[in-house]
Amino acid sequence: MRLQTEHLATLLAIVDLGTFEAAARHLHVTPSAVSQRVKALEAAVGQVLVVRAVPCRATTAGEALVRLGRQQLLLESETLAVLAPARGARVDLPVAVNADSVEAWFADVLPVVAGWDDVVLRVHVEDQDHSARLLRSGEVLGAVTSDPTPVQGCSTEPLVTLRYLPTVVPALLERHRRGRRVDWAALPVVRFNAKDDIQQRVLDRHGVAEPPPTHEVPDGHGFATAVRAGLGWGALLEAQAAPALASGELVRLGARDHVDVPLYWQRWRLASEPLDRLSAAIRTAAATVATPGRPPGSGRSARAGRPARAATSTTRHTPR
Structure with missing residues (x-):
């Protein structure tokens, strides 16, 4: 069985853009041609590859072919950049980064990439659980994640430990004091979204089982x-x-x-000079924000889901 490059490229366009129509516009073909290519690819492998929803997404079998298509696209764009540099060919580098890393240190990567004329950087701002899925599906080449366990086909390395402090305005705190104690069960809390468990881990340490009044602000600066x-x-x-x-x-x-929160850089195990370059820039930027008393990469050794709880801190698995 031989897989046709144009069929893989079509599958990749559908997953990236979300619809057959958008993929057709991107590839400069008709939606009918897109549909025929997908059906031919599905017939070749004997499995359904695309969930026809809005947006479209790859099935488990489709994810394997998306990874292959992404690898082919990366290698092809790198080769064209070498063979025809005057044409301005650029390598596509999609990566996933959690919002707080963008706020804390990843912005330092951008001026470095700005000096490269051979890449296009696409940043997906995603939480840890979703970034792992993006790696597995092949939608990104690398991800900043709190999970040290590498996705199949990826390598992982420790980056940095971010430290969070529970803070409040004095007036709100005074309204929820009971003598010298803080009424944690009544003190309102702000969280990033439903997956943000960092505040709850502080509450757990203080024995608060039922959530207090909880506001959601899913924006780093807005939070x-x-x-x-x-x-x-x-x-x-x-x-x-x-x-x-x-x-x-x-x-x-x-x-x-x-x-x-220990953070890690996971990337495809693929020989790619631009991806190596980006990994080095990420490594350098993260090293500038080491938590006091904890050098970069000194995160926990326990696997995700088995947190190592220190006496004066909690460990959070889902970074904002």
Whole structure:
């Protein structure tokens, strides 16, 4: 059985763009031609490859072919860039990064990539669970994740440990004091989204089983703004919280409470000079934000789902 390159490229376009019609426009063919190519590919492998929904997505079998198609596209674009540099061919580098890394350090990667004339960087801002799925499906070549266990076909390396501090505006804290104690069960909290468990891990440490009033603000900058506005308490990146703590705009909840999140870089095990270059830039940028007392890459050795709980901290698995 031989797989045709144009069929793999068509499958890749459908998964990337979400619909047969969008893939047809991208490939400059008719939607009927796109449909025929997918059917031919499915007939060749004897399995359904695309879930016909909005947006379309690859089946498990389809994900394997998407990975193959992405690898072919990467190698082809690298080869064309070498053979015909004057034509301005660029290598497509899709990666997944959690929102807090974008806020804390990944922005330092962008000026480096800006100096390269041979790549196109596509950043997916996703949480850890989804970034692993994007790696498995072949939608991205690399991902910043809190899971040290590599996705099949990928390598992994430790990057940095981010530290979060639970913070609150003084007025809100005073309204929820009971003598010298904080009423954690009544103190409103802000979380990034339903997958953000960092605040709950602090609450677990204080024995709060039932969630307090919980606001959701699914935006990195908006989350910090909501905490500073007094909407509720929230765990901010240490560097993000420092100015407001110094000025008294925010106070820290629990002098010893913090949450450390080890992050890792996972990438396809594929010989690619542009991907190697990007990995080096990511490694360098992450090294600038080492948590005090914990050098870059000094994260937990336990597998995801088996957190190592320190006496004065909690471990969070789903970074914002």
